[in-house]
Amino acid sequence: MEGFHTNTAASGAAGLNELESFNPDLLLLDWMLPDQSGLDICKKVTANYNIPILMITAKSDITDKVLGLEFGADDYITKPFDLREVVARIRTILRRVDQANVAERAAEEVVVIRFKDIEIVAEERLVKKNGQLVDLTPKEFDLLMKLIGHKGKIFTRTELLDFVWGYDFAGDTRTVDTHIQRLRKKLDAGDLITTVFGIGYK
The missing domain is CATH 1.10.10.10 (Winged helix-like DNA-binding domain superfamily/Winged helix DNA-binding domain)
Incomplete structure (x- = not known):
């Protein structure tokens, strides 16, 4: 689909098993599954994995949408839908996740402040002048x-x-x-x- 590498599962149990060997960037999850509710899968996935979820369902009531989001879905799309909208929503979620990861990595980096020949390493509470510790x-x-x-x-x-x-x-x-x-x-x-x-x- 649109250049994405995908794996599919026909049931909730199969999907959970698939996650053990396949680490997806996003989970496209149907609310109505043959063996269990998509909400249950959503809850299990968010509890054990850091994977964004786009939930697909025929339920269009606002209460159902809110419920899906509260169970951990990142976005929600109702049937019938245009495939282009699904792809657009997937790209939006992935872009948001990527931006969050970049921000997280930046926050983890050591902050070094420089002013002329003075260098301040904030995390380590160190100050150097011309390379010498002050x-x-x-x-x-x-x-x-x-x-x-x-x-x-x-x-x-x-x-x-x-x-x-x-x-x-x-x-x-x-x-x-x-x-x-x-x-x-x-x-x-x-x-x-x-x-x-x-x-x-x-």
Whole structure:
């Protein structure tokens, strides 16, 4: 069908057995099967496999459609249907799954932030300058990440104090100034953190 490699099964049991040896990108599932309900198959598949499901049925009532989706179907098409619509829906589901996989892989990648000769490995809480490790305290690192993670955004000293030290911190805003001075000295990059006079830092 439209260039897809397909395997077929005439019953729910046969379909489940087929999944053991054939790992499909998508399952085209009929609601009405000779041995069991397609809803039962849908529930079993979603519980044990990460396979998108397009359910086909003669049931056109909105309640049935909602039920199919609640049991784990990704989409729903009613009979009679045009094959072109089925193919279009399959392609849409596969495209959505592919986009989700790309996003997931990107999220798993280590985030590295670079500014001139400074490199920050966020996941490992490491900062390097010219390839050499810079020794930052946990608070200094948190303060740095807050500022560079929102590049261009102006934060008041109170906002930075609340974020890094917590709302119940007993100190004052001069604590922020002290840590900013230490960061600038350790990183030797005055333009990485900019003072906004009368307000705070960005």
